[in-house]
Amino acid sequence: MNQNPQESTQNGSIVVCPDGPILVRGDFDIVTPSGEAVPRQRKTVALCRCGASAIKPYCDGTHKLIGFRTEVPAPTDRTR
Template sequence: MKQEPAEGLIVVCPDGPLLVRGHFEIVTPAGEPVPRQRRTVALCRCGASAIKPYCDGTHKLIKFRTDPAAPADPAPADPGP
């Protein structure tokens, strides 16, 4: 059985941008639409892009690294004396 394609898809690139594909709208915190020309866009995660919210590849120059995954089970709290 073949699944129908999702309205939108987000791909998290290790140490890179978020690739967003499909039908979606990007808006500012004030709700204003951010113009885009493509159906697939790369959104900056490193914070250093000159064309935010879009990625310009600066993450490679600054050697941006994503955080390691959080542990599945956090350590228990110290019960104290």
Template sequence: MTAPEEHPDVILCADGPMLVRGDHVIQDAEGQLHRTTRPISAVCRCGKSASQPWCDGTHKVIPKR
């Protein structure tokens, strides 16, 4: 039996961020790499966060389409 691949768990929140659990590196739109040590990180999917690539909750005030 082979060992399972190590990869972060990913959860897509409806109308919200992508939650990533585990050790990981996120690449932003400019190609910069961002490592985090948090157990769970929220990655922006709306593109409006002031703290890109991380979610700052801005999606909550954007009108739904």
């Protein structure tokens, strides 16, 4: 039995990075909308959220170049 939790794939996690990708750690299948498996060679992958990556569905760091932001803009006062 594997006693090292860092090497365990029994548990996984999905982390949403502010202004960046979604990190998928562990044994998860990534599939297209039609259900086809997306090739995955690492236990941890970064999925694109900005839509500008050249290697979708994976992140290539383009979010930094285009200034992608995930925070919700503050509401403006238009009731006056």
